[in-house]
Amino acid sequence: MLVFVIIISLHFHKFSEAETLKIGAIFDTESLIKERAFYHAIRQIEPINGRKIEGLVQNVPPNDPFEATLAACHLIESGVLAILGPTTHENSHMIQTVCDNKDIPLLDVRFVVQPKNSISFYPSQQILTQIYIDLLEAWNFKNFVILYENDESLIRIAELLKLYDGNGHKMVVRQLDKYQNGDYRPTLKEVWQSEATHFVLDCSTDILEDVLHQAQQVGLVTNKQFYIITNLDFHTLDLTSFQYSETNITGMRFIDPDSDTIRNLGLTLFRNDFTNLESGFIEAWKIKLEMALIIDAVMMFGEALNGLPKNFATPSIDCMSAEAWTYGTTLTNLIKSINYPGYTGLIQFDNFGLRSAFGLEIIELKEGGIIKVGNWNYSDGLNFNRVYSPNPPPLEVGSLINKTFIVITCLTEPYGMRKESEVPLHGNQRYEGFGIDLIAELSKKLGFNYTFIIREDKKNGEYDETTGQWTGMIGDIINGKADLAITDLTITSERESAVDFSTTFMSLGISILYQKPKKALPSFFSFADPFSLTVWKLLAAAFFGASIALFILGRISPSEWQNPYPCVEESEFLVNQLSLRNCFWFMVGSLMQQGSEIAPIAFSTRMVAGTWWFFTLIMVSSYTANLAAFLTTESPDSPFKDVFELVQVAEKKGIKFGAKINGSTEKFFRDSKHIDEYQKIYQYMKNHEDEVMVNDNKDGVYKAEHENYAFFMETTSIEYETQRRCSLSSVGHSLDEKGYGIAMRKNSSYRTALSTAILKLQEEGVLAKLKRKWWEEKRGGGLCPQQDKAAEGTPLNLKNVGGVFCVTIIGTVLSCILVFIEMVLHTFKKSLHVKKPFKVLLMEEIRFYFRTSAMLKPVTSPKPKPPDYGFITS
Numbered sequence: 001m002l003v004f005v006i007i008i009s010l011h012f013h014k015f016s017e018a019e020t021l022k023i024g025a026i027f028d029t030e031s032l033i034k035e036r037a038f039y040h041a042i043r044q045i046e047p048i049n050g051r052k053i054e055g056l057v058q059n060v061p062p063n064d065p066f067e068a069t070l071a072a073c074h075l076i077e078s079g080v081l082a083i084l085g086p087t088t089h090e091n092s093h094m095i096q097t098v099c100d101n102k103d104i105p106l107l108d109v110r111f112v113v114q115p116k117n118s119i120s121f122y123p124s125q126q127i128l129t130q131i132y133i134d135l136l137e138a139w140n141f142k143n144f145v146i147l148y149e150n151d152e153s154l155i156r157i158a159e160l161l162k163l164y165d166g167n168g169h170k171m172v173v174r175q176l177d178k179y180q181n182g183d184y185r186p187t188l189k190e191v192w193q194s195e196a197t198h199f200v201l202d203c204s205t206d207i208l209e210d211v212l213h214q215a216q217q218v219g220l221v222t223n224k225q226f227y228i229i230t231n232l233d234f235h236t237l238d239l240t241s242f243q244y245s246e247t248n249i250t251g252m253r254f255i256d257p258d259s260d261t262i263r264n265l266g267l268t269l270f271r272n273d274f275t276n277l278e279s280g281f282i283e284a285w286k287i288k289l290e291m292a293l294i295i296d297a298v299m300m301f302g303e304a305l306n307g308l309p310k311n312f313a314t315p316s317i318d319c320m321s322a323e324a325w326t327y328g329t330t331l332t333n334l335i336k337s338i339n340y341p342g343y344t345g346l347i348q349f350d351n352f353g354l355r356s357a358f359g360l361e362i363i364e365l366k367e368g369g370i371i372k373v374g375n376w377n378y379s380d381g382l383n384f385n386r387v388y389s390p391n392p393p394p395l396e397v398g399s400l401i402n403k404t405f406i407v408i409t410c411l412t413e414p415y416g417m418r419k420e421s422e423v424p425l426h427g428n429q430r431y432e433g434f435g436i437d438l439i440a441e442l443s444k445k446l447g448f449n450y451t452f453i454i455r456e457d458k459k460n461g462e463y464d465e466t467t468g469q470w471t472g473m474i475g476d477i478i479n480g481k482a483d484l485a486i487t488d489l490t491i492t493s494e495r496e497s498a499v500d501f502s503t504t505f506m507s508l509g510i511s512i513l514y515q516k517p518k519k520a521l522p523s524f525f526s527f528a529d530p531f532s533l534t535v536w537k538l539l540a541a542a543f544f545g546a547s548i549a550l551f552i553l554g555r556i557s558p559s560e561w562q563n564p565y566p567c568v569e570e571s572e573f574l575v576n577q578l579s580l581r582n583c584f585w586f587m588v589g590s591l592m593q594q595g596s597e598i599a600p601i602a603f604s605t606r607m608v609a610g611t612w613w614f615f616t617l618i619m620v621s622s623y624t625a626n627l628a629a630f631l632t633t634e635s636p637d638s639p640f641k642d643v644f645e646l647v648q649v650a651e652k653k654g655i656k657f658g659a660k661i662n663g664s665t666e667k668f669f670r671d672s673k674h675i676d677e678y679q680k681i682y683q684y685m686k687n688h689e690d691e692v693m694v695n696d697n698k699d700g701v702y703k704a705e706h707e708n709y710a711f712f713m714e715t716t717s718i719e720y721e722t723q724r725r726c727s728l729s730s731v732g733h734s735l736d737e738k739g740y741g742i743a744m745r746k747n748s749s750y751r752t753a754l755s756t757a758i759l760k761l762q763e764e765g766v767l768a769k770l771k772r773k774w775w776e777e778k779r780g781g782g783l784c785p786q787q788d789k790a791a792e793g794t795p796l797n798l799k800n801v802g803g804v805f806c807v808t809i810i811g812t813v814l815s816c817i818l819v820f821i822e823m824v825l826h827t828f829k830k831s832l833h834v835k836k837p838f839k840v841l842l843m844e845e846i847r848f849y850f851r852t853s854a855m856l857k858p859v860t861s862p863k864p865k866p867p868d869y870g871f872i873t874s
Ligand code: GLU
Pocket: 460, 461, 488, 489, 490, 659, 660, 662, 663, 664, 665, 666, 712, 713, 714
């Protein structure tokens, strides 16, 4: 009603001009650059059916609805087809009412709380909130503070508040200007005192720079803080004073000042104000979203006019009358149905008339200024230019000089321990250990200072699914309580998702700490231990084989048949000493190294005998040597040899087992889903948690020493304990391979420098030296002699003595060939002598060997030579 009262009190002339199509704009009093954008866009529109586009501008003071209504009426009576209304909320409300009455489309380019009939070119707030949420997730904001300016910004972030509780986020909401005096420090100080590090900042461009300056003054712009800035003009500010602070500041923008189109636009809009016409670079960075939206809105208006009937009637309306423009609704619908590629990306309206299908760039403030790190679009959501979000440039080694890090550690031996001293110690002097020394070495290399703080409960850190928070030292890093964490902190994928780790400074695996095996009673047949059962079986086979071979060769070989009576020249028969019995006896005698009266005569039989002697020489020597090893070592009597045996025998033998609660060892068993035994172990540990799980490695070691308890522990720690507690030892091999690292906040810029320094310490042998110092030398190290596994006897198997068997077999085969040659030659000579055919004699010989086992052989002429007893008689 107020509008009509105002309208009635006014008298404007009707204004209608057929040859021009008019578009009006209502700007704040000082908005030269917006006007320039408006007229620039109008100049770009081609005449519609010969009718040129003309722009009419009205300036009204902000928050003056009366003036705004007058301006709107004036424009309507001047015959405008649409009004562009970028002005304050109070003003825009009145303008909206007038436009609705006259059915004149209102083009809105500002954030509108609830767009009604106007066409809002500003991106849908619902979608913008979704982008904030996506960023919060990507940047892993769990606990954060929302800093807002006024009711308008509260409306913007209202959707964000719904996150509270739902996804495990905890947030605190604080108004920046509590006392409405432009001093944000009271709020910022409170926030600083609460030790919050993650912020969502929503405020207008006018105060944003001031807020950041005041935040810097209270210590909230350091390398510990993370900001997400919702203002879409963030990049247009002068941020030089913040870009070296290493603060993680993320924002978003619609306009890329580096693109050619925006540079040209910058040149056009700011031509008169700046001399740098060459590049358009500076100008492009000054283009705010609102300017680009003004141009886009006017251009779309021009585009939509083409859809109206050719000679449509322009409005000729008296603001006081009840008339409305016939084509108003049509023009509104035409604008909403166009897809237009503008300076702010593709402009497209959804069924609710909202601009929802848009995309924008994600930007960050770095040392070099604003950089684009990714983008968001309606269909794909967030996309980063790199694998994980903010990837800091590698730090020069010198760049850590004079930085001070808070380093958190646990008093877990030997990584961190309280120093024993008669005089009171202060600061870092109070602690010693591998981790303490390592940080000292790194600080020497990189030049940073450090202060140690202690995590008394010795919790390295795990993700608590019920609270959605990280506990222990990992939690301390995330919450900003410390910058670095060092102890026996295992690098796991779960932890790596929450914090960054340096490169591994120590490698390890999981093994079992258990009481050293007791000495086993010697077995009754321990003399057989030096050879494996296979070797014993093969030895027996070789003995039988060689004896039989000697017997057969002896029968075949002519030289073995001798005149039994050397004095009787013409003996009727010949004898052979190599009977089966004698052959066995000969072989046993050789094997036992006792000898016998039997001495082979022929080449072939001597060859078999020689081969056997070689065989016995090697076998007996091997047996004797290995027997010594067996007799001198104590064979351990361990109830289990590895984790699999432990699972089998644990119940029967009453062995309990456990690990450090919530440590990476427990998580290893939890996550090893494909190995049944590991799952059984995890189930057992969960079911008997109170009884078998320990809070500290020390408790586990105590239990292993004093109870029938196997403690799953990391090999490095096992090594440390077994150096000092001689009744304990490690059982079985490592179940996995992993390493310890230094944890720091995600995307820490000093990660690369620390990793490089650790690698250097490794290469220079410093890490090995520190390990020797804390494991073997200090605090009782080197007390227990380490078991020499090599001295333990292991039975010789076929692999060890296979060669001897081969030589024996080859020797025997050669003897067989030799005996055949001997026999053929002998028969040939004989055939010449007795003048009988060779073939007949050969058959006679062969028949004799098979016919009888008698060791007497009848003599056919010629008479035999005097006997030859080989080396005995020669
Ligand atoms: N190093 C382990 C961790 O970082 C603690 C010891 C263990 O679980 O065996 O959680």
